Amino acid sequence: MSLILQIETATTSCSVALARDAKVLDFKQINVRNIHAEVITLYIDELLNKSGVTYNELDAIAVSSGPGSYTGLRIGVSTAKGLCFALDKPLIAVETLEAMAYGVINSPGVAADGNMLLCPMIDARRMEVYTALFDAAGNRVRETAADIIEGNSFANYLKDHQILFFGDGAEKCKGVLSESPNALFLDDFVNSATYLTQQAAQKFADGAFEDLAYYEPYYLKDFIAGKKAL
Structure with a gap:
């Protein structure tokens, strides 16, 4: 309980x-x-x-x-x-990315077949995203990384799999990745x-609990503060 x-x-x-x-x-x-x-x-x-x-x-x-x-x-x-x-x-x-993948897997409006891969994307500014790949059962296929999206991004996976891209980082990558017929986009993901x-x-x-005294978020990258325009 x-x-x-x-x-x-x-x-x-x-x-x-x-x-x-x-x-x-x-x-x-x-x-x-x-x-x-x-x-x-x-x-x-x-x-x-x-x-x-x-x-x-x-x-x-x-x-x-x-x-x-x-x-x-x-x-x-x-x-x-x-x-x-x-x-x-x-x-x-x-x-976060794992939770996003499970959110899509359990969504009644999304049908992910056994060969489809799920690619949650979080905006990390410019053409960079935080992302990972999961199969339709939620198993991790590619580790979490900060990627700069280019024309050949995910090319090795797109050869053999449909990939469903979603999240606030996916929209800005659509123009680059949509050239592949195996690239699919879930536009209304929140x-x-x-x-x-x-x-x-x-x-x-x-019983997989965190140590309250020492736990910190998974930033993946160091924080860089922007300079305020004068």
Whole structure:
């Protein structure tokens, strides 16, 4: 038995979900850039109040661990760790790209056959994306990486597989990758805390919790601050 609060702030979506025994009870989210700090705690309060659940009834807090937006990750992980410290609850970390893949696999509107590969993409500015490849069962085929997308990107995989590209990094790559007939795009994908559910429940059952004192988000790249125009 598990009642888990799930937090997703690694992308433009700011999303929270409540799941019991790997089933989503309710969620609240907004897909607007740079709004995470403003709404995350309000959304958590509203979600729990609407569901009739108190903070102390939670069994764990799960957070989308990255890669993704540096600021978004800091907000989500800081919120999750703060709740865990205050409530004495365990922290569960779920890699963002893996959660995105499971979100597509479990979506009723997407039919991924056994030969199709899934490619979640998170915008990392310019033509760079955070990405990985998964098969239709959610098994990792290619490790997470920060890739600059060019005409021959994924060429070895596209020869033998259809690849479904999705996420806020996929749109800007469409013009480059769509030349291959095996490149498919899911245009209406919005990341969600509901996509953490399957892995969060499994990690809770396995006791795969993070060390609160030392846990940090999976940034993948060092943060580089831009200079403000004068």
